[in-house]
Amino acid sequence: MIELTVGPVAHGGVCVARHEGQVVFVRHALPGERVMAEITDEGQRFLRADAVEILERSPDRVVPPCPYAGPGRCGGCDWQHASLPAQRRLKADVIREQFTRLAGITPEVTVEELPGSPDGLGWRTRVQFAVRPDGVLGLRRHRSHEIEPVEFCLIAHEGVEALGVERERWPGAERVEAIAAADDLAVVVTPKGRRSVEVPPLDADASILVDEGRGRVTAAKGSETLRERAGGRVFEVTGSGFWQVHPSAAGVFLDTVLALGRPGPGETVLDLYCGAGLFTAGLAQAVGPSGLVVGIESDPTSARDARRNLRDLPQARIERGRVEQRQAMDHADLVVVDPPRAGLGRAVVARIAELTPSRIVYVSCDPATLARDVAWLAGHGYRLDALRAFDAFPMTQHVECVALLTRA
Numbered sequence: 001m002i003e004l005t006v007g008p009v010a011h012g013g014v015c016v017a018r019h020e021g022q023v024v025f026v027r028h029a030l031p032g033e034r035v036m037a038e039i040t041d042e043g044q045r046f047l048r049a050d051a052v053e054i055l056e057r058s059p060d061r062v063v064p065p066c067p068y069a070g071p072g073r074c075g076g077c078d079w080q081h082a083s084l085p086a087q088r089r090l091k092a093d094v095i096r097e098q099f100t101r102l103a104g105i106t107p108e109v110t111v112e113e114l115p116g117s118p119d120g121l122g123w124r125t126r127v128q129f130a131v132r133p134d135g136v137l138g139l140r141r142h143r144s145h146e147i148e149p150v151e152f153c154l155i156a157h158e159g160v161e162a163l164g165v166e167r168e169r170w171p172g173a174e175r176v177e178a179i180a181a182a183d184d185l186a187v188v189v190t191p192k193g194r195r196s197v198e199v200p201p202l203d204a205d206a207s208i209l210v211d212e213g214r215g216r217v218t219a220a221k222g223s224e225t226l227r228e229r230a231g232g233r234v235f236e237v238t239g240s241g242f243w244q245v246h247p248s249a250a251g252v253f254l255d256t257v258l259a260l261g262r263p264g265p266g267e268t269v270l271d272l273y274c275g276a277g278l279f280t281a282g283l284a285q286a287v288g289p290s291g292l293v294v295g296i297e298s299d300p301t302s303a304r305d306a307r308r309n310l311r312d313l314p315q316a317r318i319e320r321g322r323v324e325q326r327q328a329m330d331h332a333d334l335v336v337v338d339p340p341r342a343g344l345g346r347a348v349v350a351r352i353a354e355l356t357p358s359r360i361v362y363v364s365c366d367p368a369t370l371a372r373d374v375a376w377l378a379g380h381g382y383r384l385d386a387l388r389a390f391d392a393f394p395m396t397q398h399v400e401c402v403a404l405l406t407r408a
């Protein structure tokens with residue numbers, strides 16, 4: 001146990017403090033607080049700790065709405081103990097700090113609320129539960145393989161909760177994902193090894209899918225594809241293929257990509273990490289029949305979904321493969337990227353620059369890799385022109401950014 005005066009927020013849902021000259025990353029605390037903290041990890045360069053007693057509280061502190069939140073408990077949420085406006089301020093601080101440190105620029109940014117969850121609860125339309133050996137479902141504790149059993153999840157969408165998977169036993173399952181798509185409900189079960197899983201009878205009428213690995217998802221009941229909606233279109237997404245988890249995220253991000261990227265008739269656009277074709281479709285509609293949009297996606301199921309979702313748009317083409325290995329075109333007017341948390345990396349940044357697009361729209365779920373890639377893009381002559389941020393994951397440390405870079 002150590003007493004700490006808590007300093008500013010850092011990336012990863014922690015605040016920074018110092019103890020006898022050593023940096024301590026503290027969870028469950030807020031900037032300005034004085035806390036008693038329990039050390040949870042003693043590294044050579046820094047300590048990790050959980051605030052277990054608050055000696056001087058921040059005015060931003062609230063009672064966590066979730067009974068499973070707190071030191072040593074469910075690791076799914078990071079900021080249950082902060083008011084929603086404070087959560088958004090902390091996320092904006094993290095974005096500014098990462099850009100300042102990694103890209104040498106300090107952008108003006110506010111984290112905008114997404115419609116549909118005014119209290120920050122009931123938004124998550126896809127929840128992956130871990131399974132204990134006795135079949136009880138739960139969520140992983142922070143930085144741990146241990147499972148916190150839960151009977152409900154307050155950030156889960158009401159459709160997910162209607163499935164009631166947490167109140168059933170799932171022996172033989174490795175993972176159970178509950179999905180509330182715009183038009184469908186589904187449960188995706190991943191068996192442990194080659195074992196078969198007996199699916200308990202569920203209250204709600206939902207598809208039951210089995211993830212057999214290597215992109216193979218089969219329907220034990222109902223349909224393998226779920227219907228999602230965004231930008232006035234229906235997208236079919238297979239089982240646990242990628243789709244944004246906040247119900248209004250897909251629509252808002254699509255609008256933002258189009259508003260910042262301004263694709264015009266006849267233009268050539270590259271949509272990297274295109275998933276089920278959400279942005280590809282909007283971009284293809286904007287460039288029209290005389291334009292071309294190429295989407296690249298490595299996951300075979302998502303690439304197949306994208307092709308099916310874009311059937312009516314002949315100006316859109318999907319290439320299956322890794323972005324690092326695909327050379328879809330020699331020049332693009334606009335490049336849209338939406339990589340996983342690892343970001344683009346130096347090689348992909350260089351490849352994008354070779355295409356000499358006048359605009360790059362970068363959709364990012366990690367401000368650290370975004371800031372790093374923005375610095376590398378600056379080395380190729382691209383300047384950050386606009387940055388928006390969205391609270392697509394309330395109660396957690398995660399935040400989505402959409403950046404526009406233009407060629408100087």
Ligand SMILES: C[S@@+](CC[C@H](N)C(=O)[O-])C[C@H]1O[C@@H](n2cnc3c(N)ncnc32)[C@H](O)[C@@H]1O
Pocket residue numbers: 242243244272273274275276277278279296297298299302321322323324338339340
């Ligand atoms: C954040 S999702 C974005 C999907 C889509 N833009 C959307 O908004 O629905 C990232 C996608 O990139 C794909 N992906 C991950 N690594 C990849 C790589 N190296 N090359 C191509 N696609 C990749 C994933 O399968 C996933 O569908």
